[in-house]
Amino acid sequence: MANQTTETVRLMIDGISISVPKGTLVIEAARQAGVMIPHFCYHPKLKPDANCRMCLVEIERVRKLQTSCSTVATEGMAVRTATTVVNDAHKSVLEFILANHPLDCPVCDQGGRCDLQDFSHQYTATSRFAETKRIFQKEYFSPLIETQMNRCVQCLRCVRYCDEVMDVKALAPIGRGTMTEIKSFGNHPLDCEFCGGCVQICPVGAITSRLSMYEYRPWMLKRADTICTFCGDGCQITVQTKDQELIEVNSAHSGGRNNGDLCARGYFGFHAASHPDRVTHPLIRRNGTLVEATWEEALLFVAEQTNRIKQAHGPQAFGGLISGRCTNEELYLFQKFMRLTIGTNNLDSSARYGHVNGVQAMRRVQGTHRWTVTFEDIVQADVLLLVGTNITEANPITGLKVKEAVKKQEATLLTIEALQPAVGTISNITNLSKQHLCVAPSQFGAAVLGLLKAVIEGDHVDPGIRQRASDYVSALSHAVRQIAWEDLAVSTGISSDSFAQMAASVVRGRRVVVLAGQILLRSQGGYGMCLNLLDLLLLSGKLTSPGCGFAPLAEENNDQGAVEMGAVAELLPGALDLTDQDSRDRMARAWKEELPLVPGGTLIEMVDRASAGIIKSLFVVGENPVGSLPSQIRAKEALSKLDLLVCQELFLTETAALAHVVLPAASAMEKAGTFTNTEGHAQAVRPAIDPVGDSRPDWEILSAFSVFLGAPLEYGEAKEILKEIRSVIPGYGSLGPSPIAPTADPSAIDRYVTEGYRHDVAIRYTLPPRAVRQEGTVQLGLVQSLFHSGKFSTHSKGLLQIEPSAFLQMNPVDAARFALGSGDRVRLSNNRGQFITTVKVLERVPEGLAWLPDHFAQEALRLFDCVIDPDTKVPSFRTATVSVLKAT
């Protein structure tokens, strides 16, 4: 709950008078006054523990020295940190710590950025201790994290971080007294979320990263603050390099939207960019095989072929696909290239896989293409509703915001997830729920309808909206009346009482944030569910209240940017409607050229048109439709028919393998630009290393194409494109530390509640079909894994050590039914085909469901049906019914 107090207290610290909010700790007040009090166990993210005794200070009228990390500043307090008594105390504490701390700084990775080293210098502490030092038997700890417990100062920051911030609780202080060491469980290697938080928060070299062990001294490293590319959260990372070598990634405390916290992908996944399989030279297909060529040859080839096809078949014979991992500058230039240089609206990005569902729903109901809330609003919410997020795996840092809201601010967490509360090796958000409804992904829609029915029938509809839009309210009331509680109970397994209870919690909230995750967004009917969740906020009167809002979570780091840059067929930069004449005129004025009129084809439409021979040429930037789409879409066959397939890629993907020209693209580690995260916050991307081999940033390649095609879109550097973006799209003016969320547009809401809701209300307020699950089958779902993000991360040696291959996660009850145990091979089959993988039994998986991580699921894709959303054209292929058989 947000308990922001403006009350302040005034105190003196070393003679400096300072006023701080009531409740501030003395150590923090001192920091604000510019006085650094030495400490080990204190960390602003953690509750005070006062175990290291390093931060002792003198407080007037208090007889003994006090730990400043656990003492709250009070009015009129006078604190002294620089007296002889305090200094002696600090010296003594250091002497105790150094009694056991080995002097192995020359071989310690922390050397040069070690708090203990710094304080030892500061106090010139010497030790009178002559006995043998404490020595721990060294045990193997984990594939990625190294422990050297002899160096531990027992501040327990790592243990507290693992519990308080991550909610993983994988570390514990083992033993007692001096002999306390940090361990996981017995002599088992650590199995956890591998967020790297313990490595980052350790004040000494007791916990370090094995990926960069013995490779550097901190002062040898060059640093670049940039943005992680592994999900939509947009975490700030500091990439540390030695020449061209990626050494380490960390995140400055309180830096970025992630506040210095990272997940396994961000912390250990950075090696993906420097994988030896990178495409480093342009390749041209000659006599059926891709052979190395120079940039000049490749660009000339593309230009000649493009001109030839354009002359023969016109601009509509072209299409373009771009990945949501590219920078805003590249996305912007890509759509400009396709629309102006080529002359077609046939272009799409990976936002089409799900993010478009959320964005289009927001545009339709509230007239924004961004969240009306920020991460801060999540932390300060008093009610959070999560629907189909799988937040720990899919958007781990947004997950941390939710955890913070629940654990520190006592928010009420309501969850509708395909998850069972269970303690496991990674955290489980439903363990923190006040109320959790465990629903299969195919029935999320039913659960949302149940909630809406409970809001309407429980008489919770906001009087304001009832008065303003009585037609809308009565239409929805009529619609939910058509749905029987009994049917809802059969679909979801949830009783009307549970829905009523959850609806009451939502309505009671003052700051309500609804988060919709990838499982929902990528499900069949995802668009309708987003609209219904927005209806829920509208009906309960929350949509326009401050601190309330709807927050669909982006999958790729720049899916949001892709939409905002107009890198989707139906939208122009600024997420303006392509069909809107005003918007078209505005863009035409800015570009000084007319825009193509013919509506563009989306991802699946382009594949179909390629298959039909209408599209002859495709420009693909970092996308992999052949590898990502299920085989019944026949992307491979369609793309094989093309006269010209140009791929800008990091690796020779399934799609690139079919290309006529493959151009080596620079990874995000090698280029400048901006990413827009899931909240709609644009952040700077900075190069950490030079482009690998002959690779170039995608925008440079696109710009070069345009020059060779005789219609130059020339820019000297990415910044020049950003300048153009700023002139075209409002809100890209400055890259501040936090986003300014737009407010819902009242006129858009009026349009929605008067007319806009009408045409599909009957369809949206219908229960999704119930699959009859036969004996011997499970509902297979594709899910995101915490340890990977698409195919890209499978090139990261760190992440491969945690999760090297595909596995099927299933519930113990189901596993017992099929006589399966963890590690057994299993054959999944349906009438489309079969797939063999390994089983992992996990309590968090609900009965009747089984999960497959999607980055290894390519072979399994053929088992899935693909349904295209009629409104947003989003292809959904996330669930399938399969028979399960133990494979021998």
Place this chain on the structure above:
Amino acid sequence: MLKDKYQQEIDELLSRYPVKRSALIPLLYLAQRDEGFVSEGAMKEIAGLLHLTPPQVYETATFYTMINLKPVGKFHLQVCKSLMCALAGSDTVIGWVKTKLGIGPGETTTDGLFTLSAVECLAACGTAPMMQVNDDYYERLTEDTFDRILADLKKDGSCSLKTGPFMWPEPAPAKPGA
């Protein structure tokens, strides 16, 4: 599995505390009573019962010297080595064990009868040096009484010199009216 054998007792223990985690030590004792020590399997099961992670159970189990993480002999000699007993000669007591039984702290005699542990304060400082054998206290130890205790334990499995047991909370009083 503890649950199969002690379902009722576990339910009773869990019902005692408003916060589930509080039942951790009683459950560890239960597991120890069952096997003589607390195994990894038992710790995992207890973690499941209390919605904790195994490291959280392990943390508590390793903190208290009363919880054995390895099998112990029939008689578990727990010699207090905290300050008061140390001043009164707990090192000497440990020396007697070494000469008479041939075991040091953490070791078990080959016949499986005795295990020696050096433990933290057992709150009998006024009667130091002292040791605990299984649940019984033996206080104001001298070499003579020590010999007698060993001999009696070997012979009868018990010794009249014992005081206590002090380690167990009294059983929960019957609820009034029940």
